[in-house]
Amino acid sequence: MYSVDRQQVVRNLVTKTESKIVLLVMDGIGDLPKDGKTPLQAAYKPNMDALARESDLGQSVPVLPGITPGSGPGHLSLFGYDSLKYNIGRGILEALGVGVKVEKRDVVARGNFATIKDGILVDRRAGRPASEESKKIVDLLSEKIKRIDDVDITFYPGKEHRFVVKFTGDNLFDEVADADPQKEGLPMEWAKALNPDSEKMADIVNKLIKQIEEVLKDQPKMNFALLRGFSKHPQLPSFEENYKLKAAAIATYPMYKGLAKLVGMDVLEAGQTTEEEVETLKKVWNEYDFFYFHVKKTDSYGEDGNFEAKVKVIEETDKAVKEILSLNPDVLIITGDHSTPALLKSHSWHPVPILLYSKYVRKGLSISYDEYECARGTLGTISALDIIPLALANAGKLDKYGA
Template structure:
């Protein structure tokens, strides 16, 4: 029987409140004997760990490195192997872009290319304002490729979205992105014969972008990935009977939330803004997804010290989250992003679950090693949602 069907049949509505607090890319590896979680001064998380169940989660399968989309779908209780959703639709929905039946959308990264080699996949992380200027140039210069209409939309920092509109477009296309610096360009390929047209259009577009931007100092090329049409997925409220809200500052995570039917709240730009949004809306919802991006950004940049600082900033604002007395609080990540590797990885993700029903007293701090020894053990990422519901007394007994 379908897992979500079982859960849907067991869920009951209660007044209890759940906060899923996601520090993107939280898991890491040690540098000089300590991970960023261990190196950070986190008195609030460590105190909470003593009163919580700790464990670690595997977002997809052991050894599989997840993208942010699969990592989050797993956290939301959706099987990421069943619901394979391209990054493009998540970014597009997060930016409020309409995606129709004839559309395919893709997430774009401005990049720096030299002598055919990708030397910087993020073009020096330009500001959103700088990036928008270059998107405006592309919008003016490129409107069609063959019979396909092209539209560009600015995103955050180096990111943007491309929407392809036309007949016979399918999304079974590999990423046009080598996924690493110091490598030659990896061009799009059709993974299904029906998508040959789409792959050809993508590669023609990228070459045109390179020609238009060839004189830009850093944003002189583009990488496209996550080609996707609008998927069909059961809503969060339908499955869990939860009135759910999302607090996130980056488009992709807003898109993920919209995709599963959460209401996206105004979250500002800072951690303090996000906490204020949580406080302002506390009485209106019974589930809150709270997203912190910079732990992942600094991991991808290989900046161990700044990742430590972000964790310490989160620990500070955690006091205000706890002051609201959520019935269930989960602190975790969607995947690991070790600063040593400068990329997502397959390493299990730390999990802290706090409620009045936990087996507390088994842990002394919140970090990867304490979580590996914790009472929850190593679980699937998609099990976190059922544990949250159970601790919030929102699941009836299964069977006689």
Template sequence: MDLKGLLKKNNSKIVFLVADGLGGIPHPDFGYKTELEYASTPNLDDLAGKSILGLTIPVDHGITPGSGPAHLSLFGYNPIEHEIGRGALEAYGVGFIMTEKDIAARANFGTSDRDGILTDRRAGRIPTEESRKIVERIGEKVKEIEDVEIILKPGKEHRFVLILRGEGLSDKLTDTDPQKDGLKPLELQPLSPEAEKTVRVVKEFLKRAQEVIKDEPKANTILLRGFSRKPEIEPFEEKFGLKPLALANYPMYKGLTRILGMDTPDLGDNFEDLIKYYKEHFAEYDYFYIHYKYTDKAGEDGDFLKKVRYIEELDSLIPEILSTNPDVFVVTADHSTPSYWKQHSWHPNPTLIYSKYGGADDRSKFTEKECKYGYLGLIYAYHLMPVVLANAGRLKKYGA
């Protein structure tokens, strides 16, 4: 439903705290509990007794989402109707503004053995500074292929961005990242005839880049995914009548919020810096998105106890976030990343909405099971924004 005719202005403040990959599944090594159930979370549990709870589906039942569509859904956009490629997200995340001549791809350094089999598709999460130096070396050696300019932008840890700039390029080509260790990188293929030039250029780039990195102990392989053009999408402020501030440490998330027109400062690597900036600029905005990445990283690494510790760390920061007295406070996730599964999953996200007008479910814990019994029920994540706007008093009555 288009909400534009129902939007109204007031001075209410909305805060979305997004714990990336928060949800889990029962782990047999830890009493068949999820990480949320195992963790000590007194502040989240206290909120659970004062909030409405539920579970959100990022895309659709049984569909495992990438971070891009999962966040797009959280921001109130149907991710099936609005598709933004991972490459564009990464490009905007590192501050690169694309033109109509550009094709961007998310790149990973990985580690392969002598037979070309991936042993670690994240190259041990090599330090950002080490990765940046390797990217610069490749960039010095590979600047142009045919009539296409090659632009490389370093990201965090093992990540970087490949941008192709030229005429006659297409984003209709397959990924080389198999998304799993123990396999060889996938063969690049065109998905339409107009992509043949792009495939040819990318293959040549990979060939030349491989010569540069072949002796690297960890970053000896490049994996590519999410080839995409410059996106076109309605700005968040125009869609919901909210002046937004987006606070994240990782480029991909900053890329999406910049594409949506949110103010997105670069604040370094520490989550505490995000909280500090949020408190200092609370008076200037209506909507605040605060992203917490560490739960997702621990889940992908299959480290149950580390994910528990990160959940407990986030819980300890809840009082500081609430010290600004927002009118609506939402705690949720973009997707689930169970440590037992070691990757994104299709499981719904535990969610709470705390506001003086929202009511309360009177549950004792903030967990997946408790959220299952909440007032919100099981809803699509992109239906969350209307509920939040209503709790903030920002929607008029519909009809006579």
């Protein structure tokens, strides 16, 4: 991965211009074939395929070859931050995304409501309840659990099965392994301290989970909770400092709003559908020069193993691509933060397809936007850290290096 000095080279070359960049992230877009086709190949997506013929295509490695990234590292790499240097827990991303104020004495964690039976994890997402239903359970926990030992506990609702827990107290550290076995059909994996300083935190986490189990024991599905991504508030250089870009984030899920807030983007209220996200983009088009546009359901359906639903989301996003192109962006990038093959029902290590459109590309080699055309594309296989510098260059925002 890149050293700090190499990243500094890019920062030193950035120049401010009027050109506009759109980074369209279809979360978990990369996939594996079913009956000979991936969801990208199976989808009817005339706008993306036509654009592919006018674009550079390639594939990116979010972290390192063979490493399966979480959404946090995947997105940080897309934003140009080395995720091996900035190891950010999911807790802070989810917390910032739902508007939680995180201060020095706080550690936050992302929670999943789950279903457990006879000590075995049956469903990590408790059937993906509606946000309104899970909020009722968060309210119940808030009423029943307020403090463990000398640590204050605060719950915040999220989307569907997700919620946030904030731990407030002295001598709390975030180097704690996830309290989550990660797969169904396994017994609970309890929190473990990763160093002696974090033993208090791990003990509080496990006491909390047991109290949650007692409070929720009569619930049919949301009868347990998994906690992961323990984190304090990190310090990162802002996106605008790095790239002289006034950036807007258009996303519907808290974690991705949190990622954008963490790097200093303006997070806009964008409704819940791709169509509403497009309308938000149109309204603010003249106010920003970089737009992060996030589509979540490609990842959700990949995790559910729902190949056909993933195809449908791609087709819906293709309509949004037509609307985005009508705004005449100088650069449009279509990619993902990681691959989530429906066959695996999880994130994977497979490279992520990239489409880069501008008037300066070496077009003409590709005929469609999919994993295999991208593997043959003119960009080749690159680190995800290269995507922002390439976008800047194609937007005329990078000066020459050296004499």
